[in-house]
Each structure stands twice: as C-alpha cells, then as structure tokens.
Amino acid sequence: MEQLIEWLSQPWPWNVAGPLITLTMLLLLFVGKSFGVSDTLRTTCAIGGASRVSDFFDFDWRKQTWNIVFVLGAVLGGFIASTWLQQPEPIPLAQDTVLKLQELGINNAGEDYLPVEIFSWESLLTLRGFVVLVLGGFLVGFGARYAGGCTSGHAISGLSNLQLPSLIAVIGFFIGGLVMTYFLLPVILTL
Amino acid sequence: MKYLTYLSIGTLFGIIMTKSQAISWYRIYEMFRFDSFHMYGIIGSAVTLGVISVYLIKKFKLRTSAGDPIAFTPKNKSIPRYLYGGIIFGLGWALTGACPGPMYTLIGGGFSVILVVLFSAILGTLAYGMLRKRLPH
Numbered sequence: 001m002e003q004l005i006e007w008l009s010q011p012w013p014w015n016v017a018g019p020l021i022t023l024t025m026l027l028l029l030f031v032g033k034s035f036g037v038s039d040t041l042r043t044t045c046a047i048g049g050a051s052r053v054s055d056f057f058d059f060d061w062r063k064q065t066w067n068i069v070f071v072l073g074a075v076l077g078g079f080i081a082s083t084w085l086q087q088p089e090p091i092p093l094a095q096d097t098v099l100k101l102q103e104l105g106i107n108n109a110g111e112d113y114l115p116v117e118i119f120s121w122e123s124l125l126t127l128r129g130f131v132v133l134v135l136g137g138f139l140v141g142f143g144a145r146y147a148g149g150c151t152s153g154h155a156i157s158g159l160s161n162l163q164l165p166s167l168i169a170v171i172g173f174f175i176g177g178l179v180m181t182y183f184l185l186p187v188i189l190t191l
Numbered sequence: 192m193k194y195l196t197y198l199s200i201g202t203l204f205g206i207i208m209t210k211s212q213a214i215s216w217y218r219i220y221e222m223f224r225f226d227s228f229h230m231y232g233i234i235g236s237a238v239t240l241g242v243i244s245v246y247l248i249k250k251f252k253l254r255t256s257a258g259d260p261i262a263f264t265p266k267n268k269s270i271p272r273y274l275y276g277g278i279i280f281g282l283g284w285a286l287t288g289a290c291p292g293p294m295y296t297l298i299g300g301g302f303s304v305i306l307v308v309l310f311s312a313i314l315g316t317l318a319y320g321m322l323r324k325r326l327p328h
Contacts, residue, residue, distance in 0.1 A: 008210070014211065042320070057320055070201040120304055121303070139279050148266065159242070165269065173280055
C-alpha cells in the first residue's frame with residue numbers, strides 16, 4: 001500500500017494523464033452525461049435566481065445537478081491528491097519558462113502549483129492581483145459561455161466528436177492565450 | 192447511488208488534473224510559450240483517444256449503462272461566437288492559468304483565493320447571459 005501511494009505520488013506524465021482524461025469523458029458518456037465543466041457556472045447562476053435578469057438562465061437546473069456533483073468530486077479529488085499524493089519535488093518546468101518568469105519578477109517557479117506572489121488573499125488588494133484573479137476569472141466565465149464551452153466541452157468533448165465549431169473555439173482559445181502571454185502578461189505581471 | 196457515481200468520476204478527474212500538474216498556472220504559461228510538450232501531450236493524447244473512442248461508440252451503437260443510446264449533440268454552426276468567445280476565454284485562461292475544471296480542483300487543493308476566481312467566472316457567465324442578445328453569434 002505504501003509503495004502504491006509512493007508510486008501514485010510521482011508527477012504523472014502526459015501519456016498517463018491524457019488517456020485518463022479520455023477515460024473521464026467516456027465514463028460520463030456511459031452514464032449518459034457529457035463532459036463540460038463550465039456548464040456548472042451557468043447552473044450556479046440559475047440556482048441563484050438569475051432567470052429574473054435573463055431568460056438564458058431560465059431552464060430546469062435540476063437536470064444539471066449531476067454536473068454540480070461532478071465538480072464537487074473535482075474539489076474532493078484536488079483535496080485527496082494534494083493531501084495524500086503530494087510529490088516532494090517541484091514541478092519539472094522547462095528552463096526557458098523559469099528564466100522568463102524570473103525576468104517578470106516571479107521567483108521559485110514550480111515550487112508550488114501557483115505563483116504565491118499573485119495567488120494569495122493579500123495580493124487581491126494589489127492591482128496586479130486584482131487583474132489576474134478578478135478580471136481573469138470574469139473573462140473565463142464570459143468567454144466560456146459565449147463560446148458555448150471551455151477546455152473540457154470544446155477541446156476534449158467537441159474535438160473528439162470532430163465538431164468544427166469546437167475547432168474554431170480552440171483556435172480562439174489559442175489566439176487569446178498567445179496575446180495574453182506575449183503582449184499583456186509582461187505588462188500585468190510588472191504592475 | 193447515481194450521485195455517488197458522478198462524485199467518483201469527478202474525484203478521479205480532480206486527481207488526474209492535480210497529478211498531471213494541469214492545474215498549475217506555470218504549466219499553462221509554459222504551454223502558451225511553447226517551451227514544453229507536456230500540456231500538448233496531455234490534450235493531444237486525450238483528443239486522439241477521444242476521436243477513436245467516439246468513432247467506435249457510433250460504429251457499434253454502444254449504449255449507456257441504463258441501456259439508452261449514447262447521444263452526441265452537434266454544435267450549432269457559426270463562426271463569430273466560437274471565435275470571439277474563444278478569444279475572450281483564452282485571454283482569461285492564460286491570465287488565471289486555470290479553466291473551470293482546474294478552478295474547482297485548486298480550491299480542493301487548498302488554494303482558497305481561487306474562490307475569488309470562481310466567483311468572478313460566475314459573474315462573467317451572468318454578464319454574458321444579460322448581454323447575449325446584443326452580441327454577434
């Protein structure tokens with residue numbers, strides 16, 4: 001048992017993680033559901049009574065309860081993995097990434113999952129932290145619903161079903177991601 | 192019982208996301224800089240196997256555990272909504288380093304400040320719902 005936990009605690013390589021994500025999608029398909037995490041944001045709005053402000057939220061959210069339970073599982077999985085399956089070493093990032101981040105004032109890249117300089121409650125009160133956490137989250141929620149899905153719904157489920165709209169969305173994800181990474185992040189990180 | 196199934200699949204997903212480091216802001220930054228193959232390997236292998244699996248499900252008309260046909264709903268044809276929505280999502284993804292799945296997982300991993308990101312994402316969804324009719328789709 002101890003050996004098993006030690007083995008599971010190593011960082012999982014891409015050729016293990018990728019197929020397991022496919023497995024996640026397949027398990028949901030075989031219980032009659034489709035893999036799409038950002039739907040839960042819309043469901044949360046609906047549960048909160050947002051149908052009063054837009055008919056976009058006027059649907060039977062009880063049919064989406066399964067997805068809320070699914071993401072509660074994702075919370076639990078995050079807890080289990082970081083409590084009992086935590087790797088001792090930093091994330092093996094590319095050297096170029098680590099050096100570039102040092103230039104932008106982010107030190108110790110890979111020591112934790114997130115840069116503590118930005119992802120903390122104290123940072124929320126700084127301009128940089130506010131932009132990353134609040135504006136960033138807003139763009140994710142707005143964009144995911146505008147595009148009709150996020151990474152799971154479009155990049156995984158949609159592309160697996162050879163949907164052209166999903167390919168267009170994924171191309172959009174990359175246009176936005178590259179503009180942010182190369183042009184906007186260098187400014188935002190040094191605010 | 193059914194809910195226990197969804198909870199278990201979600202738990203598996205959260206563990207995969209954490210152990211593959213796909214929840215890491217650094218890994219997303221690294222991906223958009225093309226410095227490492229890691230994230231491309233994860234998404235690429237997941238999609239490749241996904242395409243093969245969906246093809247086989249359709250070819251052999253496989254059914255769900257309850258015996259119903261497995262249904263795939265085709266997405267509505269359009270360009271603007273997917274492109275514009277995708278670009279906005281991509282800007283946010285590269286900024287927060289987290290798409291919705293990892294947000295939930297990070298909260299479970301003890302990064303409580305991600306609750307702010309999740310709350311903002313819910314507000315973003317609400318804003319989309321209110322502006323939807325005025326946006327090109």
